[in-house]
Amino acid sequence: MAVTDVSDPRYYHKVVDCQWACPAHTNVPGYLRLIAQGRYDDSYLLNRESNVFPGILGRTCDRPCEPACRRGRVEDTPVAICRLKRVAADHRGDISDRLPKAPLIKNGKRVALVGAGPSALTVANDLLPLGYDVTIYEKNVQPGGLMRVNIPAFRLPAQVLDEECGYIIDMGATVKYGTTVESLSSLLGEGYDAVYVGSGAPKGKELDIPGRWDAPDQVHIGIEWLANIHFKHSETIEPRVIIIGVGNTAMDCCRTAKRVGAKDVKVIARRGRKHFKASPWELEDAEEEHVEIIENHAPKRFVVEHGKLVGMEFERLQWTTDATGRETSTVLETRLIPCDTVILAIGQDNAFPFIERDIGMAFDAKGMPVVDKTTHQSTRPEVFFGGDAAWGPQNIIWAVAHGHAAAISIDAHCQGRSVSERPPVGMTLVSAKVGMHSWAYENDYDASKRSKMQHEDLTKRFSGIGVEVELGFTAEQAATEVQRCLNCDIQTHFTAPLCIECDACVDVCPTNCLTITTNSSPIDELRTRLSAPALNLAQEIFVSPALPQTKRVMVKDEDVCLHCGLCAERCPTAAWDMRTFDLKLAYAGLIDGQVTR
Ligand code: SF4
Ligand code: SF4
Numbered sequence: 001m002a003v004t005d006v007s008d009p010r011y012y013h014k015v016v017d018c019q020w021a022c023p024a025h026t027n028v029p030g031y032l033r034l035i036a037q038g039r040y041d042d043s044y045l046l047n048r049e050s051n052v053f054p055g056i057l058g059r060t061c062d063r064p065c066e067p068a069c070r071r072g073r074v075e076d077t078p079v080a081i082c083r084l085k086r087v088a089a090d091h092r093g094d095i096s097d098r099l100p101k102a103p104l105i106k107n108g109k110r111v112a113l114v115g116a117g118p119s120a121l122t123v124a125n126d127l128l129p130l131g132y133d134v135t136i137y138e139k140n141v142q143p144g145g146l147m148r149v150n151i152p153a154f155r156l157p158a159q160v161l162d163e164e165c166g167y168i169i170d171m172g173a174t175v176k177y178g179t180t181v182e183s184l185s186s187l188l189g190e191g192y193d194a195v196y197v198g199s200g201a202p203k204g205k206e207l208d209i210p211g212r213w214d215a216p217d218q219v220h221i222g223i224e225w226l227a228n229i230h231f232k233h234s235e236t237i238e239p240r241v242i243i244i245g246v247g248n249t250a251m252d253c254c255r256t257a258k259r260v261g262a263k264d265v266k267v268i269a270r271r272g273r274k275h276f277k278a279s280p281w282e283l284e285d286a287e288e289e290h291v292e293i294i295e296n297h298a299p300k301r302f303v304v305e306h307g308k309l310v311g312m313e314f315e316r317l318q319w320t321t322d323a324t325g326r327e328t329s330t331v332l333e334t335r336l337i338p339c340d341t342v343i344l345a346i347g348q349d350n351a352f353p354f355i356e357r358d359i360g361m362a363f364d365a366k367g368m369p370v371v372d373k374t375t376h377q378s379t380r381p382e383v384f385f386g387g388d389a390a391w392g393p394q395n396i397i398w399a400v401a402h403g404h405a406a407a408i409s410i411d412a413h414c415q416g417r418s419v420s421e422r423p424p425v426g427m428t429l430v431s432a433k434v435g436m437h438s439w440a441y442e443n444d445y446d447a448s449k450r451s452k453m454q455h456e457d458l459t460k461r462f463s464g465i466g467v468e469v470e471l472g473f474t475a476e477q478a479a480t481e482v483q484r485c486l487n488c489d490i491q492t493h494f495t496a497p498l499c500i501e502c503d504a505c506v507d508v509c510p511t512n513c514l515t516i517t518t519n520s521s522p523i524d525e526l527r528t529r530l531s532a533p534a535l536n537l538a539q540e541i542f543v544s545p546a547l548p549q550t551k552r553v554m555v556k557d558e559d560v561c562l563h564c565g566l567c568a569e570r571c572p573t574a575a576w577d578m579r580t581f582d583l584k585l586a587y588a589g590l591i592d593g594q595v596t597r
Contacts, residue, residue, distance in 0.1 A: 021068035058086025107131035117145020119387030120198030122403025209300030222345030238340030245345035
């Protein structure tokens with residue numbers, strides 16, 4: 001097999017599973033170690049470099065990092081990464097003087113952002129320090145977009161949103177609140193150098209089955225209903241509520257319904273639980289609040305009697321899987337479920353009524369603007385898209401990632417460079433050695449189990465829609481949980497010419513990660529010959545250059561390494577070292593020596 005090129009930052013980046021899986025590539029182990037040291041401000045700011053909303057996402061993130069976490073492979077449960085992010089956010093002091101600043105002298109370029117949601121605010125965060133004049137058009141009277149209007153306050157308090165949106169806006173963005181962009185053509189006519197569309201996917205999907213329009217006041221679209229509750233246009237609901245759909249919006253709807261007066265709340269799903277889109281913890285929280293979740297029921301019709309909705313009829317389904325893995329359903333029975341209100345939470349669509357079709361922008365067959373996946377540029381060069389507006393609904397951390405990528409392109413476009421020219425991703429790699437056999441990190445394996453988030457008790461949480469349910473970790477829980485992190489960014493770094501092939505590292509490794517063997521191809525054959533066969537193909541294996549004495553190679557399976565450092569402690573020649581890897585991400589302004597971050 002070819003020798004592994006560890007000078008390519010991607011190799012060591014992939015070893016840091018959580019950081020690799022995070023769309024914004026947040027330096028998770030770095031901020032967790034800072035929490036362990038009680039350095040909450042530093043932890044928050046490190047997190048914020050890539051994820052500009054640590055407090056918001058510490059409460060609401062879909063957590064793509066957690067299923068990837070190495071701890072989940074070493075034992076059952078991953079580190080509670082998301083909740084620890086919240087710990088740093090909750091305990092930080094006043095960090096305002098350490099935030100990026102906009103220069104007094106502007107660079108002369110004007111950029112308009114449509115919407116003040118997570119992706120557009122990330123663009124503003126990246127462009128303001130470079131001297132851009134940023135104007136945000138926001139239809140509501142407060143920033144945050146769907147984070148504010150569609151995520152209920154019992155999951156995300158307004159104060160957390162205000163602070164983190166404020167950090168960005170206070171750098172000097174002009175926000176035109178209460179201003180809906182009616183025409184992109186007119187906006188472009190105002191002479192902006194670039195326009196970023198971050199207007200989300202604000203149109204809830206319909207369920208056009210018989211009876212849908214017979215009692216329209218009793219049927220709501222989930223995201224519109226949540227917005228109505230947020231704006232207090234509606235403050236109560238009938239006692240019996242059916243929610244159609246099992247995504248996170250459905251969970252927000254059912255839990256909100258419970259808080260505004262519903263007594264009997266049922267969430268109905270067409271398929272079984274393994275197909276649910278809602279995060280498992282959102283489902284758990286809903287069930288803890290006595291929401292009933294009913295599987296395998298397909299909506300058939302709204303039942304309306306004398307102009308009043310009295311229930312919904314469903315077909316109860318049985319799903320079977322054929323030899324090819326395809327699932328088909330058969331109807332077991334038709335069932336009426338009585339209700340007073342139905343909330344539809346079956347997905348969202350984009351809506352671009354403000355974009356004229358004759359302004360030189362291409363749209364695809366589904367009516368979506370054609371947008372480049374890397375640069376976020378549309379076919380009209382000065383117009384960029386990101387967040388849910390680009391390719392449909394994703395999650396907040398993806399919107400943040402889009403904002404960073406689009407800001408690079410907007411900067412390039414405004415400075416007359418090609419948007420395809422992306423700033424390079426780099427790394428630093430520094431030995432973690434302090435003294436002969438000590439490391440600048442806690443390398444003992446801590447066998448503690450994952451900490452459980454404390455929740456407000458049921459009676460108190462229903463006393464007001466703004467009563468936050470999750471109370472955060474206690475100091476003890478936070479201290480225990482950070483020690484569960486395996487410090488995957490402290491890399492096992494091997495220097496082949498120093499190896500004397502004594503096998504000491506191979507013998508000491510508690511997880512049998514290491515093997516000295518003859519090299520061979522293909523890689524799958526080599527994987528099967530290791531001390532512990534490397535069968536997790538999603539994980540890399542490291543292959544060293546030929547060793548000095550026998551020309552065999554050192555092979556390391558990155559799968560279940562604990563980063564305990566025992567190999568490096570035992571090695572008599574220091575061929576193994578533990579080195580702290582820091583990924584240097586690319587942001588706007590990192591080309592042409594404009595670095596300001
Ligand atoms: S153990 Fe720590 S560094 Fe490794 S993947 Fe999990 S959170 Fe990230
Ligand atoms: S750090 Fe070294 S000894 Fe520890 S698990 Fe990883 S390879 Fe094995």
